[in-house]
Amino acid sequence: MSKSLPRLIEVQNLKKIYELGDNKVIALNRIDLTIDAGSYVAIMGPSGSGKTTFLDILGCLSRPTAGSYRYKGEEVHKFSEKRLAELRNHEIGFVFQNFNLLSRATALENVELPLIYDRVPRKERKQRAEESLSAVGLQDRMYHRPNELSGGQRQRVAIARALVNNPSTILADEPTGNLDTSSGESILELFDELHSKGHTIVMVTHERDVASRAQRIIHFRDGKVISDEWQK
Numbered sequence: 001m002s003k004s005l006p007r008l009i010e011v012q013n014l015k016k017i018y019e020l021g022d023n024k025v026i027a028l029n030r031i032d033l034t035i036d037a038g039s040y041v042a043i044m045g046p047s048g049s050g051k052t053t054f055l056d057i058l059g060c061l062s063r064p065t066a067g068s069y070r071y072k073g074e075e076v077h078k079f080s081e082k083r084l085a086e087l088r089n090h091e092i093g094f095v096f097q098n099f100n101l102l103s104r105a106t107a108l109e110n111v112e113l114p115l116i117y118d119r120v121p122r123k124e125r126k127q128r129a130e131e132s133l134s135a136v137g138l139q140d141r142m143y144h145r146p147n148e149l150s151g152g153q154r155q156r157v158a159i160a161r162a163l164v165n166n167p168s169t170i171l172a173d174e175p176t177g178n179l180d181t182s183s184g185e186s187i188l189e190l191f192d193e194l195h196s197k198g199h200t201i202v203m204v205t206h207e208r209d210v211a212s213r214a215q216r217i218i219h220f221r222d223g224k225v226i227s228d229e230w231q232k
C-alpha cells in the first residue's frame with residue numbers, strides 16, 4: 001500500500017502485565033522494536049517468553065498495559081475498540097498453530113467469515129473466498145469441512161482466510177507447529193511467496209530451520225528482546 005512508509009510497525013517501551021488475583025505476570029517488559037514494511041521476521045524464544053502476547057498486541061487482539069504501538073504511523077495504543085477491530089480486519093491476517101477453523105463450516109465458509117464481519121455482499125464474498133482458496137491451491141476442496149482435510153490443507157484454509165482481505169501484514173503463531181515436515185515445508189513455501197508479493201510477515205517459531213526462512217530473527221526471553229539479527 002505505502003512504499004513511502006518503510007517503518008510499518010513501531011513499538012516503544014511496550015509492557016504487558018497480566019494480573020491474576022494478587023499475582024502479576026510481566027509478559028512483556030519494555031520492548032522496543034521496529035519492523036519494516038515488506039520484511040519477514042521470525043520470533044523465537046522459550047515457552048512463556050512473551051511471543052504470543054507480542055503477536056496478539058501487534059494483531060490488535062490485546063492491548064498493551066503501557067508503552068506505544070504505532071502501525072503505519074498511527075497510534076494504535078490510543079485506538080477505540082471499533083478502530084482496533086477495523087485495523088485488525090483490514091490490515092492483519094492471523095495464522096495460528098491449531099488453525100482455529102470453524103469445524104461445522106466448509107473451507108469456503110471459513111474463508112468468507114472475515115468478509116461477513118466486513119459486510120461484503122454475498123456474491124462478492126463467495127468470489128473473493130474462492131480466489132483466496134485457489135491462491136493456496138485448494139480450489140478442489142472448497143466444500144470440504146476441516147475434518148475432511150489434512151493438517152496441511154487446514155492450515156492452507158486458515159491462510160486463505162488470513163489473506164481474503166488482502167492484509168499488509170501476516171502474523172503467524174507457530175504455523176507449522178502441528179504439521180509434519182512436508183506439510184510444514186509447503187506452508188513455509190506459501191509464506192515465502194507471500195513475502196515476495198510484498199506482505200510483511202511476523203512469524204513465531206520454536207524451530208531454527210523454520211526461522212532461517214526469515215530475513216531477521218528476534219529472540220525473546222522473560223518478556224525482553226535478547227537478540228535481533230539480520231540473516232545473510
Ligand SMILES: Nc1ncnc2c1ncn2[C@@H]1O[C@H](COP(=O)(O)OP(=O)(O)O)[C@@H](O)[C@H]1O
Nearest residue numbers: 018020025027046047048049050051052053054
Ligand atoms: N491471558 C493470560 N493471563 C495470565 N497470564 C498470561 C496470559 N497469557 C499469557 N500469560 C503469561 O504471560 C507469559 C507470556 O506468555 P506467552 O506470551 O503466551 O508466551 P510464549 O508465547 O512465548 O510461550 C507467560 O508467563 C504466561 O503464563
Ligand SMILES: [Mg+2]
Nearest residue numbers: 051052053173
Ligand atoms: Mg505462544
